[in-house]
Amino acid sequence: DAKTTQPNSMESNEEEPVHLPCNHSTISGTDYIHWYRQLPSQGPEYVIHGLTSNVNNRMASLAIAEDRKSSTLILHRATLRDAAVYYCILRDRNTGNQFYFGTGTSLTVIP
Amino acid sequence: NAGVTQTPKFRILKIGQSMTLQCTQDMNHNYMYWYRQDPGMGLKLIYYSVGAGITDKGEVPNGYNVSRSTTEDFPLRLELAAPSQTSVYFCASSYSWRTRAKNIQYFGAGTRLSVL
Numbered sequence: 001d002a003k004t005t006q007p008n009s010m011e012s013n014e015e016e017p018v019h020l021p022c023n024h025s026t027i028s029g030t031d032y033i034h035w036y037r038q039l040p041s042q043g044p045e046y047v048i049h050g051l052t053s054n055v056n057n058r059m060a061s062l063a064i065a066e067d068r069k070s071s072t073l074i075l076h077r078a079t080l081r082d083a084a085v086y087y088c089i090l091r092d093r094n095t096g097n098q099f100y101f102g103t104g105t106s107l108t109v110i111p
Numbered sequence: 112n113a114g115v116t117q118t119p120k121f122r123i124l125k126i127g128q129s130m131t132l133q134c135t136q137d138m139n140h141n142y143m144y145w146y147r148q149d150p151g152m153g154l155k156l157i158y159y160s161v162g163a164g165i166t167d168k169g170e171v172p173n174g175y176n177v178s179r180s181t182t183e184d185f186p187l188r189l190e191l192a193a194p195s196q197t198s199v200y201f202c203a204s205s206y207s208w209r210t211r212a213k214n215i216q217y218f219g220a221g222t223r224l225s226v227l
Contacts, residue, residue, distance in 0.1 A: 036216075043115075043201045043218030044154065087153060091214075098169060099216065101146075101153030 004088045009106045012078045020073040020105055022088030027068050032091045035062065035073050037084040038104070044087065047073065083109045113137050117202050117219035124192040124226045132187040132222050134202030142205040142214060143185040144169075145177065147198040148221075154201060160185055161207070192226045199223050 005023040012018040024033065035047040048055055048062045050071075055062040061074040075082055087104040118133045136143065141162045146154040146169075156169030160179040174196060176188040185204075189196060200222045205214040 041221075043203070043221055044216075045218065046215045049215075098156055098159065099144075099154070100170070101155070103151070103153050 003100070004090060004102055006086075006088055006102060006105045008103065009108065011108045011110060012075075013110050014080060015077050018075040018078045018082070018107065020075070020086050020088075020107065021070065022072070023070050024088070024090055025069045027090060028092070030092055033062065033064060033068075033071050034089045034091055034099075035060070036087045036089065036101075037082075038087070039081075039084045044101075047086070049091075078107075078109045080109050080111060083107055115202055115204055115217050115219035117200075117222050119222060120220070121223045122225070124189075124224065126192060126194065126226060128192050129188070129190050130192070132189075132200055132202075132224075134185045134187070134219060135183050136185075136202075136204040136217070137183065138204060138206070138217065139182060140204035140206050140217070141182065142207055142216075143179065144203040144205075144216065145175070145185070145187045146201045146203065147171065147196075148201060149198050157187065157200075189224075194226050197224060197226045 032051050034049040036044040037047050038044040048060050050062045063072045085104040085106050087101050089099050115136045144159040145157040148154045155171045157175050158177040160166045163179050166177050179185050202219045203216040205216045
């Protein structure tokens, strides 16, 4: 199964943009890139996903490198409520039944 | 909508006891999942189900059993509790799109289990 690599932790000032990187050098052509986040003492929640093109939704943007070996989750204006662990996950479009969570990036937002 | 509901929220078991963690969803999702999360770690898949009557093992199934008799419910059974099963357990569900990798999972709030 393709793996992802993320920094253990990052900090951001409130109301500034945050760029959360993810490396997935062994990604296959059928792998979708998913991002979930886990707020303290809660279950994970979906943030965004994409295959090849950059994606935007009300929560965030996902920028995918042209060779697809890396991606970046962009929070446009960090708020204190965005403090969470962010997980970058690959899902195979041919199976898609299993998620493999790494340890994620713990984001601290500084007021 | 209630979404994914897990009960109980907390439980302490003695070694060798058994229990069932309950999970129910009201979104008519056909896929359901059980994960465990150890302190400071990511989630690991225990079992999953693609529909009523169908279950399959995930990454860490040993020591657990599941059943799926209805679309709504997916209980997780611990038969002989061991200290290594101390963890937070999350249930999730998703709708099955034609392209399954698009499936978005919705998680419950978790059950915190301690085995002493």
